Amino acid sequence: MRLIYKYFLNHFFSTNLSLFSVLFLIVSMVFFIQLARLTASIEIGFMDFLKLYSFMIPRILIFTLPVSFFISLALMLHKLSRENESIVCFALGFSPKYLGRFFLALAFVVSCFMLIVSLIFVPLASKLQKNFVEYKKTQVKLNLKTGEFGQNFLGWMIFIEENDGVKYKNIIMYNPQTKDKDKEQFIIAKEGLLQRDQNSLSFRLIDGNVYNFNESLSWHVGHFNDMTINSELSDLDPREENIYQYWKKMFSDDDRAKEFVIYTLIALFPMASALFALSFGLVTYRYDKGMVYFGIFIIIGLYFGIFSLFYKPPLLSVMLIFASFFIASVIYFKKKILSKY
Known part of the structure; x- marks a missing residue:
């Protein structure tokens, strides 16, 4: 058997x-x-x-x-x-x-x-x-290409005109309204730098304007000399x-x-x-x-x-x-x- x-x-x-x-x-x-x-x-x-x-x-x-x-x-x-x-x-x-x-x-x-x-x-x-x-x-370099539409960074739609290897230049960023409490935002900046540390990734923008749009079709404009968009990586919580x-x-x-x-x-x-x-x-x-x-x-x-x-x-x-x-x-x-x- x-x-x-x-x-x-x-x-x-x-x-x-x-x-x-x-x-x-x-x-x-x-x-x-x-x-x-x-x-x-x-x-x-x-x-x-x-x-x-x-x-x-x-x-x-x-x-x-x-x-x-x-x-x-x-x-x-x-x-x-x-x-x-x-x-x-x-x-x-x-x-x-x-x-x-x-x-x-x-x-x-x-x-x-x-x-x-x-x-x-x-x-x-x-x-x-x-x-x-x-x-x-x-840790790695983000795959952000110049002259291309439809790229995504930290939840923002982003367009970059130039990149000299260190700085990004002539940057346009758009953040759509995903929740009722969120605001539709539009950013134009002359320069940008990618910054990262152990638990976060950020984009430093230099010399630009921020446009906020409300549901009532009203909008607000603000100028900045230096602004940083941060993203905490919560999945790395110990x-x-x-x-x-x-x-x-x-x-x-x-x-x-x-x-x-x-x-x-x-x-x-x-x-x-x-x-x-x-x-x-x-x-x-x-x-x-x-x-x-x-x-x-x-x-x-x-x-x-x-x-x-x-x-x-x-x-x-x-x-x-x-x-x-x-x-x-x-x-x-x-x-x-x-x-x-």
């Missing part, structure tokens, strides 16, 4: 490795595009880019490993059934019940690992990424929240609740879907071609669709959705597989 387990496991690992590599590459490309947007405001080197990418690896694993586990298991078993190898094992007395227990145990190990990744490493990596980006904003505090916010923050439900249920997907994979993959190919591809799309679509819609209350949603799919997989496996073999 140990040789049979090893035989199935070797086929599963070879199938899963190729599929996981493809999915990992595809999802990585999506995250690469997100990282590339950072260069719109700051300049980073290749090593910094790789460091930012490493912070995203936990999230990439979340969206690839559980899905590849389910698809690989179903396709591997379907391939062996097509070649009648699984049927031979059952004819020699090896029960599908043992195969189900074996892959459920493997799915349990994978789900436990993914829970650690999703509930511990994802928040830590997210915080490290934010701190790294904010730190880089104070009083960082721990993992418990991070997830505790899911009871008051809908976005955090949805994040918890999505990451947790994706991590539990191998256990919830393992018996479905066996049910779709194990067929008597001579009489039944099976519906492995249709079944894969249905299970993934239902599972991911349901937890994307129902995430409140978060803990109850996780338990109900996971339990429903797991119980349904057990019933379907007994009806379709154990009743025949």
